[in-house]
Amino acid sequence: MSEHYIIVRGGGDLATGVIHRLFRCGYKVLILECEKPSAIRRKVAFCEAVYDGEAFVEGVLCSRIEDISQCRQVWEKRQIPLLVDPEAACLKTGLDGQTPAALIDGIIAKKNLGTRKEMAPVTIGLGPGFLAGEDVDYVVETMRGHDLGRIIEDDYAQPNTGVPGMVGGVSKERVLHSPEAGIIHVKSQIADLVEKGQILAYVGEVPVPASITGVLRGIIRDGYHVFKGMKIADIDPRKEEKKNCFTISDKARCIAGSVIEILLGEHILP
The missing domain is CATH 2.40.50.100 (RNA polymerase II/Efflux pump adaptor protein, barrel-sandwich hybrid domain)
Structure with missing residues (x-):
């Protein structure tokens, strides 16, 4: 694995799908979370490590750390470190003075909670609340439908409608x-x-x-x-889909693919 690393703000279920894919592709990832995450799909959310010290999703273990300096020892164990740092204060020092190669805002707050282009050489916002080219370099569409996963370079993602996506014919x-x-x-x-x-x-x-x-x-x-x-x-x-409670969603996997596309297009390799 190379020396550079990726920071992902947020560890809910959609962000976890992205983080999981990055990890499986060989990227070093650091998750930054708030003090009291409110995930709903907790069985597939790395943010649960805030409470339990660790979270296991589809064969990948995430471990909570108390300081950014602990990242390397977690990576050496083939795990993902999570740091409680809602303001991304660790960016002031970086890891041994090294800033991340890219920063992804996966908080999915439907608004920008402080992510700026200046935070990393490449910045990506997932979902509404970010203007691509101004707030961040790229935005990835998160609304279900034809444009899910679309990479946006000069506009916003579709605004939050407040209406959940259709699952099993129910919204x-x-x-x-x-x-x-x-x-x-x-x-x-x-x-x-x-x-x-x-x-x-x-x-x-x-x-x-x-x-x-x-x-x-x-x-x-x-x-x-x-x-x-x-x-x-x-x-x-869909009662027959009980197993889906423990696996990353199709939506999260689609978004993850777009994030990988952006990183590779920017020559940020694992």
């Missing part, structure tokens, strides 16, 4: 949002088969019933402090 009905602000107490586990109306969790004392029958594809971590209207769970109506 907005498959995603659950918190009815109140408070601490969530989860009663069902990811990959459980759930029935419409079944209580999946409580926010304080307010129940959260399943909106449809299907497989609980994801649910936010137990004990998380949620706000009213926050996305907290995702149900897949």
Whole structure:
């Protein structure tokens, strides 16, 4: 493996698909995360290492570190390091004075939370909130449909519609949002088969019933402090797709391919 490395801001399920592909291609990757990630598809999200110290996704282990200087020993173990650094403060010193060859913003916040072109020689934003050519060098489209994965060099990605993509013929009905602000107490586990109306969790004392029958594809971590209207769970109506709870999605893999295309086009090799 070469001496340069890639930084990815965010370790949710879409970013994890990109990170996983980069790692499998031979790139050294460092994940930067916030102090309390709110992933829904937690079984395929490297950000869970923030809480558990490590996260294992499709044969790849991510380990939390406390300082950027620990990256090399994690890479030597053929693992991916994760650092809690929401402001990307580690860029001020870099790794032994070396800045990343590229920086990818995979936070998927639907807005730019501080990523700038000056952060690395090549910068990539995933999804809406970034103007390619100004905020970052490239933007990758994340909306499902014909343009998913399209590489944008001088425009924005499609704006967030607030309507989830279609899965098994179901769109907005498959995603659950918190009815109140408070601490969530989860009663069902990811990959459980759930029935419409079944209580999946409580926010304080307010129940959260399943909106449809299907497989609980994801649910936010137990004990998380949620706000009213926050996305907290995702149900897949296709009961036969239970195994998908533990594998990277087609959407994430598509986006990952576009990121690799950009890096290779910029002559940033593994």
